[in-house]
Amino acid sequence: QVQLVESGGGLVQAGGSLRLSCAASGRTFRNYAMGWFRQAPGKEREFVAAVSCNGAFTNYVDSVKGRFTISRDNAKNTVYLQMNSLKPEDAAVYYCAARVSGCYVATFGYDYWGQGTQVTVSS
Numbered sequence: 001q002v003q004l005v006e007s008g009g010g011l012v013q014a015g016g017s018l019r020l021s022c023a024a025s026g027r028t029f030r031n032y033a034m035g036w037f038r039q040a041p042g043k044e045r046e047f048v049a050a051v052s053c054n055g056a057f058t059n060y061v062d063s064v065k066g067r068f069t070i071s072r073d074n075a076k077n078t079v080y081l082q083m084n085s086l087k088p089e090d091a092a093v094y095y096c097a098a099r100v101s102g103c104y105v106a107t108f109g110y111d112y113w114g115q116g117t118q119v120t121v122s123s
Contacts, residue, residue: 002026002098002112009094009117012086016121020081022096022114030054033099034072034079035110038092038119048094049081053103061107064090083119091121 008020020036035050049070050059058070069082079096094117097110 002032002100004096004098004112004114006094006096006114006117009119011120011122014086014088014121014123016086017082017084018086018119020083020094020096020117020119022079022081024077024079024098026112027098027100029072029077030074031100031103033103033105034070035097035099035106036070036079036081037095037097037110038090039095039116040089040092043092045095047107050099050105050107051079052105057103057105059105059107086119086121088121088123091119093118 003025006022036048037045038048039045051070051072055072067085072079096114098112099110
């Protein structure tokens with residue numbers, strides 16, 4: 001079992017920045033990949049970013065490349081999503097997720113999910 005708790009969401013103006021955090025507990029954190037997903041009202045949940053077990057590899061959806069950065073601190077059992085140049089279309093509930101089957105930066109196949117944190121971007 002993996003427990004995930006997100007934090008850092010809030011209201012920000014377009015062009016602003018936020019950093020989301022996700023604290024993990026349970027299984028050995030450095031042994032599994034982590035990802036961020038988001039879901040806007042009326043839309044399906046979508047993949048945003050993923051990071052490998054040691055942080056060396058990352059994967060992003062095209063719409064956030066160059067603006068968002070995923071990273072992890074295995075000493076703190078925490079994954080981060082730095083979001084810069086935010087746009088109104090980035091507004092959503094953001095979820096972190098753990099993929100315990102391995103270290104690959106997949107866009108699917110995540111096993112455990114956090115409760116989500118709301119990001120609101122005003123224009």
